[in-house]
Amino acid sequence: MQTVAVIGLGNIAKRHRSNLKHLFPDCKLLAMSASGRVPDELVSNCDEIVTSIEEIILANTELVVIASPASLHVQHAIPLLNARIPTLIEKPISMSSSESQRIIDVSLTHSAPVAVGYCLRYLPSANYVKNALDKCLIGKIYNAYIETGQYLPDWRPNIDYRDSVSAQENLGGGALLELSHELDYAQWLLGSLNLEHAILRRSEELSLDVEDCVDIIFKNDAETVINIHMDMLQRKAYRKCRFVGSAGVLEWDLIGNSLKLIDSESETMLYENPSWDKNQMYLYMLEDFINKIEGKCYSCVDINEAHQIIILIENIKSSYNQYQSN
Template identity: 40%
Template sequence: MKVLVAGLGSIGRRHLANVRRVLPDAEIVALSSRGQHVEGLDAASRVVTSLEAAIGCGLDAAIVATPAPLHVPMSAQLLRAGVDVLVEKPLSHTLDGVAELAELVRQTGRVLMVGYTLRFHPLVRRLKEEVSAGTIGRVLSARFEIGQHLPDWRPQIDFRESVTARPELGGGALLELSHEIDYAQWLLGPIAGVQAHLSQQADWGLDVEDCVDLIVEFERGPVGTIHLDLLQRVAQRSCKLIGTDGTLEWDLQSQSLRRYLAATRSWEVLANSAGMDRNQMYLDELSHFLNGIAARHDALDTLAGAMDTLRVIDAVRQSSEAGRCCIVAHDSRGRVAA
């Protein structure tokens, strides 16, 4: 099997190592636009400096881990060449060209999967099982939060030069931390409307938002909040779902998922992820992609989910700019509510 890994930042190098681990006999083509040698590149069979050269190798599959503005054009070129694609999140930085990309997937019959890795976290998957089974009754309210201090993310580089800090590369908290929007909709269905506030709170001199606060209403009825920031000195990621019959709480730092049931008036720890290797999510994601290639189908329908996430992001931007609630049009584009 011939597999391309395009983009050799930290996530690209992780994918490169994982492909070699899962497919030890694969011919791995690494795309480095600058032709630079980076740590971990020895796992590649060959290195090319253009997508055209990579396609000329006769690829079977590709992982696109470049900056977000390149995701759609690179994925489209690969699909037209008959290559199945795993593209990193977000699907893009705007909605431009996304509908056409989805149509291209339909026309070519290729698999295109979007890498929202939290769908492969064991406690998030258990959380979804609990919601689907109705163990806390009808979900009424939801709270999602993530925060981490940007300068601590990649201490080996100047954070001001990172993709996250650069708007032209799809940076900012809204896109970089869009996992929360994706898995919120995976758990509770599409977001119908959003009131948003994007802000710059840190004195870093960056041209991207470092704090995002959303009030959301889901089509199925629940209301909730989503908070994303690049600020917190103690990393935080959590979810709380309040239902008619109880509450579910997932906390990444305590590595636990617990449930309160009104019938028993007690909390129960349902699962914990202590000792979990974080890379296992990426390995499971890769295995899902390879299984999808074999089955000619992405069982998680991550493309549709990623498109819904981008529609919410579009509505968030409009809402923050207008200072009003914005309806999320899941069949076209968001529009400011009258």
């Protein structure tokens, strides 16, 4: 590719710029801030700063990564898709189902390649989990226990956490949108999620205007009970999943990048590679999207799947919108 662009100047945008330069060392890389301002800070791996979507379109850009706040995704995506420019949107796809539906409608009208950046699907251990469940390795799945937590002030230590996107409702913050990876892979692995109950909490510790702790119970069409816990409070990052089936248990450690099978007689490590470079997830995601652009085999997260996540989140918030304090 000769010209690519990344919208947004945050940490994830920085990662995408670096990875695009790794994949296409000779490409011209355009960088644009989410607001279109001219940045005062140095922008790494950038050949030109632009201040508008129009400049990106006029440059005959062949691929754009949108890494701006979720509140701006539809504003940035629509003109790119109208121009038929392949667009990878960082998760979540948008802040509302009406916005994500607009993205779907425009992409269909113009046949523009588009995908959503749920990178955890590209963990090697994730594919081992998928294969194990598809092969019914542990029989009928009775329960799934999914938990993730990480202390919000540690996410971006260079800024006050209260000023971050994650902490502001109007920018798409809160545990449900920011940690929606868990909703995505639950849906990917277990099928449609039917909401049973949810508890949304705001801790006194962080004093945010968004939920920083969420507990949800779903059932899928096979009557599997799925418990999901997400928080921004745990001082040591934690991300694990446990599947309980009629023939055994699968324990998936996403941070440790491992998968263990437990049955009545033994414990077997099906996969383990804790030192695997997590940046490979993002490279694989870009390469997968490029395969989609080029008409090759791909497994990108479809915008319709991402749209369903937003519908789920809206359903949770509308049904259980009374925040509890803790």
